[in-house]
Amino acid sequence: MSMFCYQCQEAAGGKGCSKIGVCGKTDNVANLQDLLIFTLKGVSEYNQQARAAGLNTAKADHVILDGLFATITNANFDQNAIKDRIEGALVLRNEIKEALASAGKLEAKTYHESATWMAERAAFETKSNEPQIGVLATENEDVRSLRELIIYGLKGMAAYAEHAANLGHNDATINDFIEKALLATINDGLSADELVALTLETGKFGVNVMALLDKANTSSYGNPELTEVNIGVRNNPAILISGHDLKDMEELLAQTAGTGVDVYTHSEMLPAHYYPAFKKYDHFVGNYGNAWWKQKEEFESFNGPVVFTTNCIVPPLASYKDRIYTTGAAGFEGFKHLPNRAEGGAKDFSEVIAHAKRLPAPTEIETGKIIGGFAHNQVLALADKVVDAVKTGAIKQFFVMAGCDGRMKSRDYYTDFAKELPSDTVILTAGCAKYRYNKLGLGDIGGIPRVLDAGQCNDSYSLAVIALKLKEVFELNDINELPICYNIAWYEQKAVIVLLALLSLGVKNIKLGPTLPAFLSPNVANVLVNTFGINGIGTVEEDLVQFLG
Structure with missing residues (x-):
């Protein structure tokens, strides 16, 4: 067994992947992701003290959210990107520790290894293989199950919180809970009943984070409305955008306006068509293809560049690998990664746009329209009709x-x-x-x-x-x-x-x-x-x- 991961539905044999992930991630990447989660628990240990002392920074919130997000299934397959995050987390952990010590607020106690370990980057892989790092470090099967259920919930929560943060919407209570819950997963004093209660509390904060993201999206782009989405193509060069991040969607549409390059959505980005703010772009053509797992055949026929704003990446065919770009928490070795936006600025999609101009238009794979946009505001606008029908x-x-x-x-x-x-x-x-x-x-x-x-x-x-x-x-x-x-x-x-x-x-x-x-x-x-x-x-x-x- 060179790795162990059972966080997704495709876990090998219904038990867990132990040599290579069914998703395609290598044992090396899987173990480094475990080490990243381990390290974030140590960051949380000191940042909880920093919060109490009024020393918490937005940097700590971002590092924890981004680190959790990058370990979601099919998000990041790039071992160097994971090592960068581990390295950054260690630096941040020590910065927080030193700030606490300088303020006389550092607790004198025995700390968990996640809060004390140090190593050079070259030793990360060796460290990631140590038995106390991964999922199986918890011997009791039921405690392990509850701890991992909480962590997987936190990963999903972090993804949504990061999307909201990209739109300027933050909730300190969510960040605080994520830290406390991470620390609970290394607290051997908690009973199974207490972990069950924490699991339900994780769900409560899940509701809160989805409400936060809903507010961020709708206040930025309007309430989704009943929309017919084209699933055919036009005869222009084009960019396909996948994933979930609407801030990336906004900036790509603004930068492609007037360039002669069309934009299509793929998979989970389809609902971008439902937001009023994006309908002003006449080069925002429609949706191309289906769910994430069909991307190998659909990216082949799309012909133009593809931007992953989040998961779900499938290891690509060599024939289109050079057309794939990632950004944010997403990553894959060999893909071009677009840097995060500077504070107050926008991401730069100019390289993707120039790439699109050199390539042919998408090959049509279907025609017609699909209907969507039935978020709560739209359905409640039809409430009388719905209630009467019931x-x-x-x-x-x-x-x-x-x-x-x-x-x-x-x-x-x-x-x-x-x-x-x-x-x-x-x-x-x-x-x-x-x-x-x-x-x-x-x-x-x-x-x-x-x-x-x-x-x-x-x-x-x-x-x-x-x-x-x-x-x-x-x-x-x-x-x-x-x-x-x-x-x-x-x-x-x-x-x-x-x-x-x-x-x-x-x-x-x-x-x-x-x-x-x-x-x-x-x-x-x-x-x-x-x-x-x-x-x-x-x-x-x-x-x-x-x-x-």
């Missing part, structure tokens, strides 16, 4: 089918499930899971589309807001009394924080698939089953009977 029986049931898509053949289940749903049901979706059914042409109910796409995975917050509003309208005591069923697909850690957020809101009887997480020990899985009614998927026929009776 009261008259035109809509019998809503199905929340949010989450992630992935490569496994078993995910065909979600397409088949959508096809077999009765015509008096509506799908509420967010995240790239929608690509399993958003082009099926399922029709509408009295003008209400049967697939209501709220947006990116973080826009699952919108689905919670919609549910809580319906609960209020129908004067119900419990969110679980609503005619809403939850059949959620997951892949990586942003889906984990969405799941924990739903649990913190009291949502029960969620079906989670296509497989349950490998990081749930049998006992922890039983707690989720017995407390919240979480269960895995079966066949489409069995699950429809279970949902609808």
Whole structure:
């Protein structure tokens, strides 16, 4: 065993990757990512003291968020980029320690190794292989399971917090909680029950961070609105932008205006089309392709450069590798990485634009339009229509089918499930899971589309807001009394924080698939089953009977 990682749904054999990640990351990168998380726990140790002493800096918040984000599945495969983050975290940790000592605020105690270890960059790989660094350092299976569940929730939380911070929206209570929760995962004095409670608290802060990002996005770009998105192409050179970061989207569109270069979205960037602020750009053409895992064939035919603003990267074919750019937390060895914006400035996309001008227009792979933009503001604007449809029986049931898509053949289940749903049901979706059914042409109910796409995975917050509003309208005591069923697909850690957020809101009887997480020990899985009614998927026929009776 040269590594161990079981943070995503594709964990090898349903247990964990031990030689190379199914995602494509090497054992070396996996171990360095573990060392980065280990180091961030040490940074948190000193920064908690700094917060109490009024010495906390925005730099510490950024380093912790960015470090967690860079270890999300399919985000960063570049060992040098991970080493840079470890090196930076060690420097920052010592700066905070020295500031505390100078102020007479440094606690005199025995510190965990994460707060004391030091090594030169050349020794990072050796350090990362030490047994106390990775996931398996926690011997008790149940404690390990809960600790990792919390850490994976924090990774998703950090991703959303960083997107909000890029738009100038920060919440010190979220950053403070992330540090405290990281430290809890090295506290051997906490019981399993206390870790369960912390897991639910992680979900509570998950709701908070998604609300923060929702505010950041909508205050910057307007509320998403009902939008038809073109899925064909034009005959101009073009750039494909993937990922989740809307600040990058804004700056790319501004810099490509008037250049003759078109911009298309891919995968999770599709919902950018729903924001009013981006509709003024006539070179913002449409969406190209499908979910992240189809990128090898779709990037090949796109012909132009591709910008990854976040995950999900698939190790590329040699034929298009030289056309890929990364930025932010994303990275891959051999890709050109665009530096972060200077304070008060914008990222420079000029190299990407010049590259696009040298390449042919995209090859068309489909034509038509898809509809989206049903975030909470748009759905609540239709509230009277929706409520009336429920009261008259035109809509019998809503199905929340949010989450992630992935490569496994078993995910065909979600397409088949959508096809077999009765015509008096509506799908509420967010995240790239929608690509399993958003082009099926399922029709509408009295003008209400049967697939209501709220947006990116973080826009699952919108689905919670919609549910809580319906609960209020129908004067119900419990969110679980609503005619809403939850059949959620997951892949990586942003889906984990969405799941924990739903649990913190009291949502029960969620079906989670296509497989349950490998990081749930049998006992922890039983707690989720017995407390919240979480269960895995079966066949489409069995699950429809279970949902609808």
